[in-house]
Amino acid sequence: MSIYSSKLGYQHYQEGEYQQAVSCFTKGLLFDWGCVDWLAHCYKHGYGVEQDLSMAKDLYSSCYNSSTCIQRRNSYFQGLRKQMDALQHIPDYQAITRYIDGIGNVRVVKSRNVIEPRMRCNQDEILVTVEDSQPFLLGISYALYYVPRSNSEWTCDGQNRYYDGYTLQTDHFRLQVQRGTTDSYVSQIDGELCQLFFPKNACLDYFYVQKFIHRKVKDLLFKRAKQVLPGVLRRVSERIKVPYEECEVVRTLYSYAARNYDQGKRIALSTTCLQLPKESLEALCIHELTHNFIGGHRAEFYHKLIELGGKEAYQLDKNLWKEDKWPYLQI
Numbered sequence: 001m002s003i004y005s006s007k008l009g010y011q012h013y014q015e016g017e018y019q020q021a022v023s024c025f026t027k028g029l030l031f032d033w034g035c036v037d038w039l040a041h042c043y044k045h046g047y048g049v050e051q052d053l054s055m056a057k058d059l060y061s062s063c064y065n066s067s068t069c070i071q072r073r074n075s076y077f078q079g080l081r082k083q084m085d086a087l088q089h090i091p092d093y094q095a096i097t098r099y100i101d102g103i104g105n106v107r108v109v110k111s112r113n114v115i116e117p118r119m120r121c122n123q124d125e126i127l128v129t130v131e132d133s134q135p136f137l138l139g140i141s142y143a144l145y146y147v148p149r150s151n152s153e154w155t156c157d158g159q160n161r162y163y164d165g166y167t168l169q170t171d172h173f174r175l176q177v178q179r180g181t182t183d184s185y186v187s188q189i190d191g192e193l194c195q196l197f198f199p200k201n202a203c204l205d206y207f208y209v210q211k212f213i214h215r216k217v218k219d220l221l222f223k224r225a226k227q228v229l230p231g232v233l234r235r236v237s238e239r240i241k242v243p244y245e246e247c248e249v250v251r252t253l254y255s256y257a258a259r260n261y262d263q264g265k266r267i268a269l270s271t272t273c274l275q276l277p278k279e280s281l282e283a284l285c286i287h288e289l290t291h292n293f294i295g296g297h298r299a300e301f302y303h304k305l306i307e308l309g310g311k312e313a314y315q316l317d318k319n320l321w322k323e324d325k326w327p328y329l330q331i
């Protein structure tokens with residue numbers, strides 16, 4: 001989500017394109033705290049948005065309140081403090097309902113007890129709770145980002161959203177998500193076909209339903225990964241004649257898709273690898289097996305990789321991390 005960062009917003013701001021700037025800052029609230037004070041500035045002066053001093057005050061104070069005591073001594077936070085003090089007489093935001101096109105009424109309530117924004121979909125409004133120190137607008141951004149629009153079509157994309165009849169075909173599995181005939185979730189694997197049936201009355205517009213389906217999909221594909229990945233690694237290892245001791249399929253690996261521990265004692269592959277095209281997955285296996293000889297990713301590592309797997313594997317391995325095309329699902 002880096003395209004919605006404070007940096008891009010600031011570029012627009014400098015060009016005098018205030019509406020685009022505000023839009024970037026608002027969307028960035030969920031990912032980039034640098035947006036908060038910029039947005040405060042825009043609300044205070046009415047740049048790209050109708051002037052709203054309560055909003056400015058809310059944003060300035062959430063920025064200030066999220067800092068540590070030591071940070072508060074530096075000039076940036078002292079500047080924030082001044083901005084807050086100047087708006088002291090402005091009334092606070094409490095629970096305010098805002099209508100969002102395609103979603104409906106969203107009400108944001110501050111609470112001292114939430115770790116992240118939480119959402120409840122009531123019949124005629126969506127209630128979002130944010131922490132005391134978080135800005136009011138964070139709740140709105142959260143709703144904008146996570147609540148599927150009820151009148152526009154949506155599919156499962158980078159945000160992991162599913163619809164009845166969702167199908168994802170890759171080289172190693174065919175995932176089908178559809179409405180079942182019972183009140184519970186049913187999953188089954190038959191060869192490459194991985195099926196998940198969600199309860200017959202489930203409402204897919206609800207974020208928590210989507211989240212639950214996604215959790216079930218993760219479990220299903222983890223099972224499939226355990227069927228597929230060890231075999232691929234074994235075949236590649238035999239082909240390039242580089243042995244290893246143990247292959248482990250794991251749900252996730254912190255910031256890697258695969259990892260080689262102790263020069264081939266154990267090679268871990270995460271479920272995510274299952275989504276790779278056949279050749280790219282093989283290239284990844286070659287990459288990991290190359291680590292039996294060389295740690296790190298210096299030039300000599302790639303020379304060895306080419307020696308073992310050829311130029312094609314090298315190219316595929318390089319593109320693996322360049323292209324953002326996969327994974328389709330964050331599993």
Ligand SMILES: [Zn+2]
Pocket residue numbers: 287291296297
């Ligand atoms: Zn590596």
